[in-house]
Amino acid sequence: MLINLVHDLDLMRHLCGEIVAVQAATSNAVRGHAVEDTASVVLTFTDGALGSFLVSDAAVAPWGWDQATEDDPTCPYRPDTSCYSIAGTTGSLSFPQLAHYFHDGGASGDWMRSAVAALQNRRGPATAHTNQLRHFVRVRARRVRAARLGRRRRPHARRGRGGRPRARPPATPNPYP
Incomplete structure (x- = not known):
C-alpha cells in the first residue's frame, strides 16, 4: 500500500515544495499481513504548509486515484468523487x-x-x-x-565536475507558438 504513496508524495512536493518534517502511524490490524494496510501521514513543507494523507487498502472508500480518474478500467469509476x-x-x-x-x-x-x-x-x-x-x-x-x-521553485543548480556550474543546454524552440 505505501508503495503507491510515493506518487502522492511526489505530487505534493511538486505543488508545495520540499518536505521538512513527517509524522506517521501505520497498522496491519485488518489483514494481519507483515506489511501495513492502513497509514496516516502528516507532512510539513518548507514554507510551513501542512499536508495530510489517510491511505488504506482495507477501507471501503471511493476516494482512490483509480476510482476518481478512470485510470484503471478494472476499478469502478466515480466521476463525482475527488481523490485530492x-x-x-x-x-x-x-x-x-x-x-x-x-x-x-x-x-x-x-x-x-x-x-x-x-x-x-x-x-x-x-x-x-x-x-x-x-x-x-x-x-x-x-x-x-x-x-x-504555491510558490514557484527555483531550479536546482546544475553542477559539473569539481562543483562548478555546468553550462545550460540551448533552449528548445517552442512547438506551440
Missing part, C-alpha cells in the same frame, strides 16, 4: 474534477461565508487523461491561465 483536496487561504481545488472553491469578493479564510464553486468546463464525457490533455493544450495556447498552487 488541496486547500488554501484564498481558495481550494478538488482533483480530478478541478472544482475551484473560493469566496466571492476575494475574502480569504472566512469560514463563516459560503464558498463559491467554479467547475472547469469539460467538453463532453472523456477520461481524466483526455481532460488533462485538453486543459494543457488550452494553457499552451494561452486560452486559459495555468493554475499556480
Whole structure:
C-alpha cells in the first residue's frame, strides 16, 4: 500500500515544495499481513504548509486515484468523487474534477461565508487523461491561465565536475507558438 504513496508524495512536493518534517502511524490490524494496510501521514513543507494523507487498502472508500480518474478500467469509476483536496487561504481545488472553491469578493479564510464553486468546463464525457490533455493544450495556447498552487521553485543548480556550474543546454524552440 505505501508503495503507491510515493506518487502522492511526489505530487505534493511538486505543488508545495520540499518536505521538512513527517509524522506517521501505520497498522496491519485488518489483514494481519507483515506489511501495513492502513497509514496516516502528516507532512510539513518548507514554507510551513501542512499536508495530510489517510491511505488504506482495507477501507471501503471511493476516494482512490483509480476510482476518481478512470485510470484503471478494472476499478469502478466515480466521476463525482475527488481523490485530492488541496486547500488554501484564498481558495481550494478538488482533483480530478478541478472544482475551484473560493469566496466571492476575494475574502480569504472566512469560514463563516459560503464558498463559491467554479467547475472547469469539460467538453463532453472523456477520461481524466483526455481532460488533462485538453486543459494543457488550452494553457499552451494561452486560452486559459495555468493554475499556480504555491510558490514557484527555483531550479536546482546544475553542477559539473569539481562543483562548478555546468553550462545550460540551448533552449528548445517552442512547438506551440
